[in-house]
Amino acid sequence: xxxxxxxxxxxxxxxxxxxxxAAQDEGMYRIKSADNLYIxxxxxxxxxxxxTVLPDGNISYPLVGSLYVDGLTTVGLQDALTAxxxxxxxxxxxVVTISSQTSYKVYVLGEINKPxxxxxESNNRLTxxxxxxxxxxxxxxxxxxxxxxxxxxxxxxxxxxxxLFEEEDFTINITLQPDDTILMKRKPDFFLDEWAEIAQLVGxxxxxxxxxxxxxx
Numbered sequence: 001x002x003x004x005x006x007x008x009x010x011x012x013x014x015x016x017x018x019x020x021x022a023a024q025d026e027g028m029y030r031i032k033s034a035d036n037l038y039i040x041x042x043x044x045x046x047x048x049x050x051x052t053v054l055p056d057g058n059i060s061y062p063l064v065g066s067l068y069v070d071g072l073t074t075v076g077l078q079d080a081l082t083a084x085x086x087x088x089x090x091x092x093x094x095v096v097t098i099s100s101q102t103s104y105k106v107y108v109l110g111e112i113n114k115p116x117x118x119x120x121e122s123n124n125r126l127t128x129x130x131x132x133x134x135x136x137x138x139x140x141x142x143x144x145x146x147x148x149x150x151x152x153x154x155x156x157x158x159x160x161x162x163x164l165f166e167e168e169d170f171t172i173n174i175t176l177q178p179d180d181t182i183l184m185k186r187k188p189d190f191f192l193d194e195w196a197e198i199a200q201l202v203g204x205x206x207x208x209x210x211x212x213x214x215x216x217x
Contacts, residue, residue: 028073029073029074029098029101030070030071030072030073031053031069031070031071031072031073031074031077031098032053032057032070032071032104032122033053033054033055033056033057033070033122033178034052034053034055034104034178035052035053035098035099035100035101036050036051036052036053036098036099036100037050037051037052037053037059037069037074037077037096037097037098037099038050038051038096038097038098038099039051039061039081039094039095039096040094040095040096040097041085041089041092041093041094042092042093042094042095044089044092046062047061047062047063047085050099053069053070055177055178057069057070057071057122058070061081063084063085063087063088064081064084064085067080067081067084070122071122074096074097074098075096077096078094078095078096081094081096082094104119104120104178104179105117105118105119105120105178105179106118106119106120106124106129106176106178106179106180106181106182107179107180107181107182108129108130108132108133108181108182108184109181109182109183109184110140110182110183110184110185110186111136111137111139111140111141111184111185111186112130112133112134112135112136112137112140112182112184113133113134113135113136113137114132114133114134115133116133118132118133120176120178120179122175123175124175124176125173125174125175125176126145126147126159126172126173126174126176126182127164127173129176129182130182130184133182136161136184137184139186139187140184140185140186140187141184141185141186141187141188142160142161142162142165143160143161143162144158144160144184144185145158145159145160145161145182145183145184145185146158146159146181146182146183146184146185147159147174147176147180147181147182147183148180148181148183149177149179149180150177150178150179150180150181151179156183159172159174160172
């Protein structure tokens with residue numbers, strides 16, 4: 001009788017913590033940093049807890065230690081925890097649900113054909129977001145692509161995209177972090193450069209005309 005009551009209690013707890021949205025996400029949703037997880041271990045209050053995925057994609061969990069969970073489904077994490085807890089518990093039953101999901105963005109601004117806000121994907125690189133934003137405008141200074149971390153406009157890193165495209169220096173093609181901002185700078189003195197070219201052309205024409213008059217006198 002007690003065993004049956006325990007089973008019924010377990011089923012009830014699972015139904016309570018596994019909302020319809022969580023059940024729908026179970027097979028498709030991939031865990032990412034800053035997600036809040038609810039980990040339930042049957043008949044073990046010490047291991048039943050709410051836990052947040054760290055920025056590096058790991059969780060810190062009792063008996064298990066640090067465990068990389070970024071990209072796992074809830075079922076995948078359940079299996080991983082069950083396998084590790086078997087070293088300490090007999091037939092552990094683990095249920096993982098998503099308490100809340102993060103919604104990270106990447107902001108692409110400046111000399112961009114389609115500046116705006118784009119969904120963050122954990123494996124997307126700098127050029128992936130530039131492509132999503134329609135690429136750079138002709139006025140963009142490829143030598144000065146700034147990447148700023150979240151809410152920190154004093155810590156921007158400059159990346160020379162000309163080295164990436166021309167020298168194939170792929171170390172420049174960094175993986176973006178959640179809520180990063182990409183800012184493509186304008187070419188320095190873009191309009192002045194255009195006028196300088198026009199002035200240079202006019203100078204050539206004037207010089208040629210002057211030379212013509214001198215030669216025909």
